[in-house]
Amino acid sequence: MKSDAVRGHLDGLLLAVLESGPLHGYAIIAAVQERSGGALELRTGTIYPALNRMERLGLLRSHWQSVGERRRRCYELTDAGRGSLATERTAWRDFTATIGAVLDPTPPPRSAS
């Protein structure tokens, strides 16, 4: 899937992989790639400014954590982030239902004669 198609949904993807708990940058990338089965053509470096932006908006909070010998910045959802994820999911279901109904119309059930 091309990166242009992903761009509008990046926030939702990041919120979704953080739903289960705090993760650092590379773990977030790995989770997105794993859940998508590697189908997303995403310049993975772009998630870092996105994470910074979402923290500024109050959707995420972050803290430094020691992982082995290195310190990494871990991100987790705030209450506002959980609310935003719920909104993103609802919007995505409505969108796919609407577009799906047009692209792949289900034939009306035939009446029994």
Add this chain to the structure above:
Amino acid sequence: MSDVDRTSRAADPVETHAADLAARLRGPARAKARMVREIRDGLYDTVAAHTERGTRPELAAQRAVREFGTPEELAPSCQQELTIIQARRTARVLALTVPLPLGMWWLSGGTGSDVGGNQLPRTVELFAALPAGVWLAAVLLAVATYLATGPLSRWLPTPHRLPTVIAWTGSIAATAMGTLTLLLVLASPWSASWPQVAVAGALVAVPHGLVAASARACRRCVTA
């Protein structure tokens, strides 16, 4: 760090990538360093993951850089965020420092009322009145910018040109503060209590310096 370490780090594609990205970005030093460091650490993690899967280290580094995006590809999204961070900083400096010169101006008799015999010459008052209007407009815009680029922007779109507007508002406000500093210092001999007016002028110079530096940094971000 030894010469060997320096040479090996310089030849490391990840370090080269991080240095190239850092050179392309403008913005608050800490925010920029944090962003570049996170990207560099992520690159090292990606290299380690590829190496664990059996890829040769030099190929793993090249592959990691290709997956992350080149510095040229990453710079626009990083710069956009750094520009907003700098715009917020400039807005905060404006909102916090502008009331100080306004207060100084009022205390030194700039309101036209003879506060403790401090009244300034009428000409100076007329010159000072214009900057006072500029400052009030600047502080209102600064507060609006700070709010519009924070959590409120979850619901309100951030105007594309807002960082440019706040950068130039800061520059104009800094010029106004500089003008008022000069006016207060030059007019102090005509005031009944000239030391108080001269000190007020000198104190206005401090926020002038803070706002001018922050606005200049914001202009650099906008044009980066």
